[in-house]
Amino acid sequence: MLMDTSWVTASAFGGATALFLAFLVARRRSQAGLPYPPGPKPLPVIGNALHISITEPWLTYTAWKKIYGNLIRVRLIGMDFIIINSEKTARALLDQRSTVYSSRPVVPTSKFYGVEWNTVMLPYGPELRFHRKLFHHALRADSSLRQREIYLHRSRALLLNLLKDPEGFVVHIKGFIAAIVMGITYGYEVQTENDPYVSTVAELVGILEKGMSSERAAILSAFPFLTQIPAWFPGAKFKRDALRSRKLAQEVLDVPFEFVKTGIAAGTASQSLVSDCLKQVDEGGDGEAQEFVIKAVAATVFIGEGHHTSSLHRLQYFTRHLTAGFETSSSTLHAFILAMVLYPKVQAKAQAEINAVIGSTRLPDFEDRPSLPYVEAILREMLRWNPALPLAIPHATSTEDVFDGYCIPKGACVMINVWAMSRDEDKYPNADEFRPERHFAPDGSLTSDSLLNDPLFGFGRRICPGRFAAESMLWAAIVSILATFRIEKAKGADGLEIDVKEQFTTGLAIHPVPFRCAFVCRSAQKENILRDMTG
Numbered sequence: 424m425l426m427d428t429s430w431v432t433a434s435a436f437g438g439a440t441a442l443f444l445a446f447l448v449a450r451r452r453s454q455a456g457l458p459y460p461p462g463p464k465p466l467p468v469i470g471n472a473l474h475i476s477i478t479e480p481w482l483t484y485t486a487w488k489k490i491y492g493n494l495i496r497v498r499l500i501g502m503d504f505i506i507i508n509s510e511k512t513a514r515a516l517l518d519q520r521s522t523v524y525s526s527r528p529v530v531p532t533s534k535f536y537g538v539e540w541n542t543v544m545l546p547y548g549p550e551l552r553f554h555r556k557l558f559h560h561a562l563r564a565d566s567s568l569r570q571r572e573i574y575l576h577r578s579r580a581l582l583l584n585l586l587k588d589p590e591g592f593v594v595h596i597k598g599f600i601a602a603i604v605m606g607i608t609y610g611y612e613v614q615t616e617n618d619p620y621v622s623t624v625a626e627l628v629g630i631l632e633k634g635m636s637s638e639r640a641a642i643l644s645a646f647p648f649l650t651q652i653p654a655w656f657p658g659a660k661f662k663r664d665a666l667r668s669r670k671l672a673q674e675v676l677d678v679p680f681e682f683v684k685t686g687i688a689a690g691t692a693s694q695s696l697v698s699d700c701l702k703q704v705d706e707g708g709d710g711e712a713q714e715f716v717i718k719a720v721a722a723t724v725f726i727g728e729g730h731h732t733s734s735l736h737r738l739q740y741f742t743r744h745l746t747a748g749f750e751t752s753s754s755t756l757h758a759f760i761l762a763m764v765l766y767p768k769v770q771a772k773a774q775a776e777i778n779a780v781i782g783s784t785r786l787p788d789f790e791d792r793p794s795l796p797y798v799e800a801i802l803r804e805m806l807r808w809n810p811a812l813p814l815a816i817p818h819a820t821s822t823e824d825v826f827d828g829y830c831i832p833k834g835a836c837v838m839i840n841v842w843a844m845s846r847d848e849d850k851y852p853n854a855d856e857f858r859p860e861r862h863f864a865p866d867g868s869l870t871s872d873s874l875l876n877d878p879l880f881g882f883g884r885r886i887c888p889g890r891f892a893a894e895s896m897l898w899a900a901i902v903s904i905l906a907t908f909r910i911e912k913a914k915g916a917d918g919l920e921i922d923v924k925e926q927f928t929t930g931l932a933i934h935p936v937p938f939r940c941a942f943v944c945r946s947a948q949k950e951n952i953l954r955d956m957t958g
């Protein structure tokens with residue numbers, strides 16, 4: 424509870440009044456006299472909240488594509504939402520008019536909880552440009568080439584974990600991503616159990632998930648004085664949580680950063696995003712301010728993950744994406760395992776390709792990648808089949824715009840419906856099916872579509888800066904797993920196969936619903952290679 428019920432009632436009344444006034448204003452046509460994009464008629468105060476699936480809004484928006492088209496306007500909590508359902512429209516707006524479409528919706532509680540520095544939430548401006556410059560420097564394509572050793576090294580560790588404890592595969596996948604993300608960001612080796620940094624991040628995210636809910640944000644925005652009441656005040660747990668969150672956020676910023684600085688001074692630091700960025704510091708500039716940006720950029724990559732859904736999804740959506748690189752990548756790998764269990768013929772075809780190219784006496788590495796087109800097609804297909812962020816991350820307009828005769832209001836929250844794009848039946852017939860063959864041209868070569876340019880990594884000036892790292896680490900993991908294990912349905916105590924369903928969690932970043940499976944080592948030779956690695 425944010426406060427005693429009387430506070431909440433008063434707040435809710437005030438909030439409702441404000442929303443009603445916002446609704447009256449919103450009913451007007453645009454200043455230019457142009458209509459807004461089509462969409463379902465909003466109800467007073469709550470707008471279209473009741474029309475949208477709470478748990479899977481992308482399905483509602485995809486269904487509306489048939490009725491309203493590729494550009495839809497929705498009203499929610501007193502705000503304009505513009506839904507983009509096609510890649511062509513997204514490119515026309517977010518890529519080609521990026522001066523208008525590169526900001527983010529404001530999250531009023533981010534400062535109160537001490538995470539306003541997170542790149543994902545920054546509005547477009549000089550600070551964001553500086554963050555992006557550092558990201559570009561550390562994560563651009565040729566940096567990802569340098570990091571390949573880390574991806575392979577960590578993939579081998581993942582194989583060993585799967586061999587020793589196949590049941591715990593989800594934990595091992597998360598450990599694999601966490602180790603890579605911490606390795607490329609800080610050159611830090613995550614401890615397999617009870618890593619202090621990972622524990623701090625987990626506690627912080629736990630508070631943020633509750634604290635930055637949309638309902639709480641709406642109340643705190645309507646009554647900002649609530650943020651000033653003392654922490655000891657009865658019912659003010661939210662204030663105590665915020666103080667704790669600010670302390671943890673500071674630790675998340677400082678502790679691993681100081682680890683790198685100490686390593687640099689001692690000459691022991693490995694190459695990492697932070698050590699690279701520190702080399703870029705402008706000696707003549709404000710050193711402290713520059714260091715703060717480096718800390719913020721680094722902490723953005725691995726701040727945590729969220730699991731909750733929200734009735735009014737806009738604000739919690741950001742809590743979920745406070746984590747830039749972690750949840751997206753682990754969700755994608757989890758879905759790969761599911762696809763391999765459900766589509767054994769696809770798995771067998773990939774393994775035949777790997778056998779033919781690599782044989783069985785060694786494990787694959789990046790030099791083999793061009794010779795393994797079917798594995799490449801699996802990578803593309805797993806990102807399409809289960810887009811980890813089905814609504815990407817919302818953009819916001821900085822000025823009013825006119826497109827196709829419609830007015831797009833200033834400050835609108837622009838949602839990219841990646842799900843609709845991945846289910847485009849003209850481009851992907853039987854789109855729900857996992858079929859890597861769809862990524863081959865009739866002459867048998869891979870299509871020219873570039874994964875790095877895929878809608879699932881976003882658009883324009885906010886496109887995912889971690890996409891080079893993501894596609895390389897995911898490739899390293901899937902090719903290593905395919906080369907080593909047959910992934911099968913697990914058997915129950917009665918010896919019968921346990922059924923696995925093609926089901927995903929609802930919520931705004933999607934994961935497969937937990938399922939059991941078996942990892943059977945493909946040969947004694949492979950098992951020996953793995954066991955030799957431990958020795």
Ligand code: HEM
Pocket residue numbers: 542543544555558562723724747748749751752755811812815816817818879880881882883884885886887888889890892893
């Ligand atoms: C499968 C893996 C991944 C997927 C699907 C993914 C997807 C996305 C998407 C859709 C966005 C928003 C783009 C937009 O607003 O138009 C984004 C932003 C971002 N991603 Fe990723 N991402 C992945 C992995 C990573 C990794 C590994 C990192 C870092 C190492 C990373 C760092 C970031 C950052 C910092 C942003 C915020 C950029 C900004 O707001 O300007 N991502 N990502």
